[in-house]
């Protein structure tokens with residue numbers, strides 16, 4: 111049973127594709143207060159305040175956290191790609207470890223009522239980005255050959271937790287492993303929804319059918335995603351369920367799909383025909399269409415989003431380049447009591463419709 115006592119959350123990465131959904135979910139709890147943390151500020155509102163701080167600035171982080179009191183839960187959804195190379199895991203370790211250490215250390219030092227730290231990692235824990243791996247992946251599967259910045263974060267957190275326990279602290283941790291978050295977050299480029307939406311709009315504007323741009327084998331491989339709203343619900347559950355203490359959980363929609371089966375419905379959202387895959391490198395092709403996109407923004411009076419913030423094409427190449435099955439087992443979360451599921455096909459359709467309705471794409 112979730113603990114329903116009043117609480118105050120620190121959401122690290124509150125402006126991110128995951129953090130912003132966690133903030134919204136927690137604010138639905140009448141007895142929760144939320145403090146967001148990221149370099150960019152979000153406006154204060156009922157129940158919400160923001161600490162605009164750079165976690166790499168240790169002194170500024172210490173000072174900012176010393177100014178708040180009563181934090182009971184830390185949700186860590188911060189992420190800093192090293193030099194823009196998200197897939198370069200060796201280079202990602204140092205900076206992302208620092209972000210976590212800075213947030214958790216200072217929260218531990220300044221917040222005497224800390225109860226739980228929820229760390230967001232992901233299925234790259236299993237090496238989903240490397241090639242075929244054992245599926246469905248289970249939480250206690252062996253790690254892949256490092257480097258992987260999640261390992262550095264987890265190992266440090268567990269070590270720090272043990273040290274704090276020895277010194278009398280009672281807080282615990284939960285680690286959550288989602289896959290390809292899907293939400294309505296215009297301006298957040300690293301998401302498959304804007305990749306699909308802008309790619310479809312640019313195809314349609316040229317009179318092209320909606321062709322899967324990924325690899326032929328990826329078209330038929332099994333894939334999975336995590337709705338951001340669903341993930342936020344899981345994060346709240348994980349934070350408040352006593353038995354989740356010191357455990358890791360896979361969190362996905364709980365179903366699987368193949369792009370070849372959902373593609374016709376995605377084309378329907380854009381009122382366009384679809385056709386068989388034609389593999390292209392989105393990273394190379396799509397930037398050449400920027401002038402066309404700018405014309406579409408004018409013609410359709412779209413909500414302007416800076417091109418670089420609109421879509422991360424390398425993320426599209428990464429998702430559509432998985433020529434192997436991508437599957438996590440969600441049995442453990444269900445056994446511990448999180449039994450919510452989302453129909454991924456319906457979710458993709460709804461989010462793409464939302465991008466159209468809000469005039470992010472025509």
Ligand SMILES: NC(=O)c1ccc[n+]([C@@H]2O[C@H](COP(=O)([O-])OP(=O)(O)OC[C@H]3O[C@@H](n4cnc5c(N)ncnc54)[C@H](OP(=O)(O)O)[C@@H]3O)[C@@H](O)[C@H]2O)c1
Nearest residue numbers: 123124125126127128148149150164165188189232290291
């Ligand atoms: N997105 C996915 O599909 C997905 C899937 C599986 C796992 N994950 C994992 O989930 C975690 C969070 O990723 P995300 O996709 O939510 O990332 P994101 O959308 O890029 O958000 C990152 C957050 O971290 C903040 N941040 C970055 N550098 C900071 C700094 N120096 N100081 C303070 N805040 C900083 C950013 O805000 P500012 O820029 O305003 O500082 C932003 O709020 C990562 O470990 C990622 O690997 C993501």
